[in-house]
Amino acid sequence: MKGPTGARLPEFDRAAASPEQLAVLDEILTGPRGNLAGPFLAWIASPELAQHAQQLGAFCRYRTGLPLRLSELAILVTAAQWRAQAEWQIHYPIAIEAGVTESAAEALLRGRRPDFADADEALIYNFAIELYDAKRVSDMTFAKAVQRxxxxxxxxxxGLLGYYALVSMTLNVFAMREDDDAPLPFME
Known part of the structure; x- marks a missing residue:
């Protein structure tokens, strides 16, 4: 089974998979993702976790109520915070296609605050950074988010930020890369 590589993962053999593993694998492959990119090759070792996580992930990726551009910005902020190589490799092109500027992505990659022309993007960034840095969100930022x-x-x-933190942790623990031959976005 071809998917993201990971030095700490055994090769996934569909022929040796349990019925539970096959069920979640088929649901992932026939769902909106259609592939095993990201943490799924790690999670498949625990099919119950994989099932719950992939359902939560489908919701967080596609049905949060945020435009794709803002969801992808939040995912890039998370990838940068966790220095998750595969998360960045997978979501950078999606974010750019969704309308996140290359200059904003580059600033995130370098650990800097982007210069946002868009107030919604600045709000998503502020919310995420406050949550990751302070482990809380200020009353002002919270009120702005609820109002907007x-x-x-x-x-x-x-939920989206929490889910992609879980994804990033999984990718980092299992040393997963989307492409072993591509340069790493973050220093190891």
């Missing part, structure tokens, strides 16, 4: 996006979408933003 609504309460449910703000809850979903927290």
């Amino acid at each position: 996006f609504g309460h449910a979408t703000t809850v979903n933003l927290v």
